[in-house]
Amino acid sequence: xxxxxxxxxxxxxxxxxxxxxxxxxxxxxxxxxxxxxxxxxxxxxxxxxxxxxxxxxxxxxxxxxxxxxxxxxxxxxxxxxxxxxxxxxxxxxxxxxxxxxxxxxxxxxxxxxxxxxxxxxxxxxxxxxxxxxxxxxxxxxxxxxxxxxxxxxxxxxxxxxxxxxxxxxxxxxxxxxxxxxxxxxxxxxxxxxxxxxxxxxxxxxxxxxxxxxxxxxxxxxxxxxxxxxxxxxxxxxxxxxxxxxxxxxxxxxxxxxxxxxxxxxxxxxxxxxxxxxxxxxxxxxxxxxxxxxxxxxxxxxxxxxxxxxxxxxxxxxxxxxxxxxxxxxxxxxxxxxxxxxxxxxxxxxxxxxxxxxxxxxxxxxxxxxxxxxxxxxxxxxxxxxxxxxxxxxxxxxxxxxxxxxxxxxxxxxxxxxxxxxxxxxxxxxxxxxxxxxxxxxxxxxxxxxxxxxxxxxxxxxxxxxxxxxxxxxx
Ligand SMILES: [Zn+2]
Numbered sequence: 137x138x139x140x141x142x143x144x145x146x147x148x149x150x151x152x153x154x155x156x157x158x159x160x161x162x163x164x165x166x167x168x169x170x171x172x173x174x175x176x177x178x179x180x181x182x183x184x185x186x187x188x189x190x191x192x193x194x195x196x197x198x199x200x201x202x203x204x205x206x207x208x209x210x211x212x213x214x215x216x217x218x219x220x221x222x223x224x225x226x227x228x229x230x231x232x233x234x235x236x237x238x239x240x241x242x243x244x245x246x247x248x249x250x251x252x253x254x255x256x257x258x259x260x261x262x263x264x265x266x267x268x269x270x271x272x273x274x275x276x277x278x279x280x281x282x283x284x285x286x287x288x289x290x291x292x293x294x295x296x297x298x299x300x301x302x303x304x305x306x307x308x309x310x311x312x313x314x315x316x317x318x319x320x321x322x323x324x325x326x327x328x329x330x331x332x333x334x335x336x337x338x339x340x341x342x343x344x345x346x347x348x349x350x351x352x353x354x355x356x357x358x359x360x361x362x363x364x365x366x367x368x369x370x371x372x373x374x375x376x377x378x379x380x381x382x383x384x385x386x387x388x389x390x391x392x393x394x395x396x397x398x399x400x401x402x403x404x405x406x407x408x409x410x411x412x413x414x415x416x417x418x419x420x421x422x423x424x425x426x427x428x429x430x431x432x433x434x435x436x437x438x439x440x441x442x443x444x445x446x447x448x449x450x451x452x453x454x455x456x457x458x459x460x461x462x463x464x465x466x467x468x469x470x471x472x473x474x475x476x477x478x479x480x481x482x483x484x485x486x487x488x489x490x491x492x493x494x495x496x497x498x499x500x501x502x503x504x505x506x507x508x509x510x511x512x513x514x515x516x517x518x519x520x521x522x523x524x525x526x527x528x529x530x531x532x533x534x535x536x537x538x539x540x541x542x543x544x545x546x547x548x549x550x551x552x553x554x555x556x557x558x559x560x561x562x563x564x565x566x567x568x569x570x571x572x573x574x575x576x577x578x579x580x581x582x583x584x585x586x587x588x589x590x591x592x593x594x595x596x597x598x599x600x601x602x603x604x605x606x607x608x609x610x
Contacts, residue, residue, distance in 0.1 A: 138336040139371075141364045142344075143293035144255075146328040147306055149285045149316045150262060151194045156281035157261050158185035158228065158411075163283075165322045169276035177261075177281035179224030185410050187212070191283040192414060194315035195235045195259050196424050198285055201313040201431055202306075204239030204257060206421050212259075212408040220275050221263040229260035229286075231405040235414060241309065245301040252302050253290040260284050279323075285315070291330070291341065296360040300353055303327060311457035312431050320352050327356050332377070333367045342367070343377040347384050347391060359384035363391050435460060443473035452481060458495045459485075465502030470509045479509060483523060487530045499533030500526070508536035516546055520593040546594065551603070554587075554595060558603050561586045572608055580604065 156163055159176035176183045199206050213231035236257035243250050264280040266273050287306060293299050307325055310316045318325045332344035347363060350356045362384070367377050382391040430438070432454040439450035453460045459480070466476045484505065488495055508525060511517045517525065517540065528539050540546065561583060562569055572579035580601075587600045 137372075139333040139364075139368050140336050141294060141360070142291050142332050142334060142341055143299055143360065144291040144330040144344075145287075145289045145293065145299060145302065146330070147287040147303065148262075148326045148328070149198075149287065149306075149310055149318065150324040151191060151283040151285055151315055152317050152324075153188055153190045153194065153283055155188060157188050157191050157259070157283035158281055161281065165319075167278055169274070169278060172278040173280070177223075178277060179222075185228070185408075187411055187414070188283065191259055192235070192416075193424060194283075194313075195257065195285060196416070196421060197313045197428065198287075198310060198315050199236030199239065199257050200421075200425055200428060201309050202236075202239040202241055202254060202257065202287070204236035204254060206416065207233060207235055207237060207414075208416050208418075209233065209413060210235045210258075211413040212411045213405045214408050215260075215403045215405055217403060219263075220273065221266050221280070223264070223277060223280065227261060227263060228408050228411070230258035233413075234258035241302065241305050243298065243301040243305050245295065245297040250292075250298060250301075252292045252298070255288040255290055257285055257287050260286060285310075291332075296357045296364070299329070299360055300357045303353055303356055308432060308455065308457050312429060312435075314429050323351060326351055329356065329360060329363070331360060331363050331367070333364060333371070342371075343379050345377065345379065345391075346381045348381060348394075350384060355384065355386055358386075358389060359391065362389060366391065432457075432460075439473075439477075443477075445473060445477050449477045449481060453477060456495070462495060462502050466506045466509070469503050469506030470513075472509070472513070475509060476506075479505065479526075483526055484530075487527065491530075498530065500529050504529060504535045511536055511540065515596060516540070518593055518595070518597065520588075521545055551599065554599055554603055557590050557595070558587055558600070558607060561590060562607060569608065580608070583608075 150163075153163060155161060156172075156177055159174050161172045161174050161177055164172065176185055196206055210230060210233045212228050214226040215229045215231070216226040218225050234256040236254075239254035239257070240251050241254070243252060260283075262279050262282040262284045264275050264277040266275050268274075289302070293302060307318045310325075311318055316324055327350040329347045329350065330344045331347070332342035334340065334342045345363065345367070347359050350359055363382070370377050378393075378396070380396045381394045383394045384391045436450045436454045439445040439453060440447060445453070453463050463477060463480050466480060467473060470476055484498075484500065488498060491498075505526075508517075508522055508529065511525075512519060512522050517536075522536075525536050525539050525545070528534070529536060532539075565583065565586060568579040568582050572583070583604055584597065584600055587595055587604070588597065
């Protein structure tokens with residue numbers, strides 16, 4: 137029998153506000169444990185929380201970017217559970233009245249387009265971080281109270297590839313909206329997966345399990361593939377899938393039972409009495425709407441219409457916020473968009489992929505790449521030489537001008553010098569000269585190649601062509 141998987145995702149994203157959601161503590165990552173804390177985020181008795189206004193603004197921005205309806209009235213609730221990562225023994229979250237409702241994102245997976253519906257987006261505080269050691273557990277409350285966005289989808293996802301594409305799209309939108317740095321390695325984006333299987337053609341959902349805190353796109357995909365197969369095995373063995381939270385063990389590539397699944401009533405949600413409801417006016421929402429950063433779809437259109445890029449280049453560039461930002465930064469120092477797109481997408485990305493690193497880790501700045509392109513434009517470097525210079529820039533982080541100067545590289549545009557080399561090439565290849573003059577145009581290419589070889593690629597190909605043609609006509 138064939139089984140279909142049904143997936144809903146919950147994505148937690150840390151917002152990039154400077155201070156925490158209910159106090160003035162810094163949200164900076166990587167500080168000494170328990171240094172970004174105060175009585176409020178440590179849950180001391182008698183303190184009063186104040187909602188960070190930027191959190192609301194960022195949530196509205198994210199909601200608008202994901203086609204949600206923004207609630208004019210929402211409120212914060214206490215989600216009660218006892219665990220040492222929460223000093224208050226409750227997490228302040230949103231229960232029945234979240235700040236964003238509905239919404240959707242369009243994705244592409246396996247060359248097909250899908251629309252994934254969202255249920256809601258709400259705001260909440262992050263918990264502290266536990267580290268388990270041999271004789272106990274250590275807790276760091278620096279992360280406690282960092283603002284989170286929780287994005288919840290409908291059970292619309294049907295494959296690991298779709299989940300992967302959706303997660304990538306969410307990350308990209310959040311980056312474009314400017315509300316999170318989405319640094320995976322710092323845990324700024326985490327995925328919870330609700331997964332069930334059902335026989336193909338069956339309407340009713342199967343029993344689902346939940347896998348929490350998957351911290352990379354690769355892990356998300358692997359966990360889904362494993363859990364899908366596991367549930368099918370359970371069903372085919374005549375047993376029942378148990379509703380529970382399972383943990384995905386990255387090193388072993390398997391999931392195991394963590395705890396039986398809590399239901400909402402287990403958390404005894406109730407309205408947070410220390411915080412006022414969030415009431416948003418039409419003006420407030422309109423104001424954010426009219427100041428939204430450019431999102432991928434608009435950007436793609438602008439690249440095609442205003443910058444005359446191909447549909448393909450525009451799509452690849454805008455599919456990554458980092459890539460389109462890099463490209464646009466190059467254009468601040470260099471004015472030929474098509475050439476810039478080509479160098480970023482082909483030459484630079486080839487080096488990035490070869491080095492197996494991310495774009496934001498490279499040593500070549502947009503300004504430095506623009507510097508290289510300007511040397512080509514000024515006729516000081518041939519395209520071929522520039523590729524070599526870019527490789528050197530990529531491995532050393534030095535700028536094009538310095539490398540060109542040091543290596544004594546320069547394109548030979550000096551006509552007198554070129555004529556001398558060309559005369560030599562012509563006298564050494566009488567057969568090709570005769571071929572060309574006898575009507576074999578192909579021989580010209582061979583002669584150009586010989587000149588380029590003599591000059592080690594430093595001749596200006598345009599000048600070489602002109603001089604050669606002139607001489608061959610004689
Ligand atoms: Zn604090």
